[in-house]
Amino acid sequence: MPEITPATLPVGALLLALCGCTDPAPRCTIPETRDLKTIDKLIAQSQTALERGYVMRQTEGSGVNFCLGGRQSHVGLSFCTDPAGRREAVAIDSAAEKRKLASLEARRDALLATINARMAACGQRS
Secondary structure, eight states: OOOOOOTHHHHHHHHHHHHSSOSOOOOOOOTTTHHHHHHHHHHHHHHHHHHEEEEEEEOOOEEEEEEEEEESSEEEEEEEEEEOOEEEEOOOOOOHHHHHHHHHHHHHHHHHHHHHHHHHTTTTOO
């Protein structure tokens, strides 16, 4: 057994620190994780829509409004459009939304099975 002296302690500490920085298992790239995040977001939106009974939709501003002032001056009246549009509540079809939610949840389960299989193949656990 080698003898530990005060001069070898810093070298040993450096080696231990470097060993702690290494990654014990290689990481796998699993592209399905991006799809899983998207599907989770869509599931949350669908659940919220079912709870509320409506969704908020952005409508285009196609009308003409009377605005006070113009680009160069702040006096007088001019015609201007509303490019941003507005948000309005739109009722949902509950049955169709439930079918969509069931389909998304089934897709999520299939993605989880694929992700778990790929992680197992790489030697990782979920």
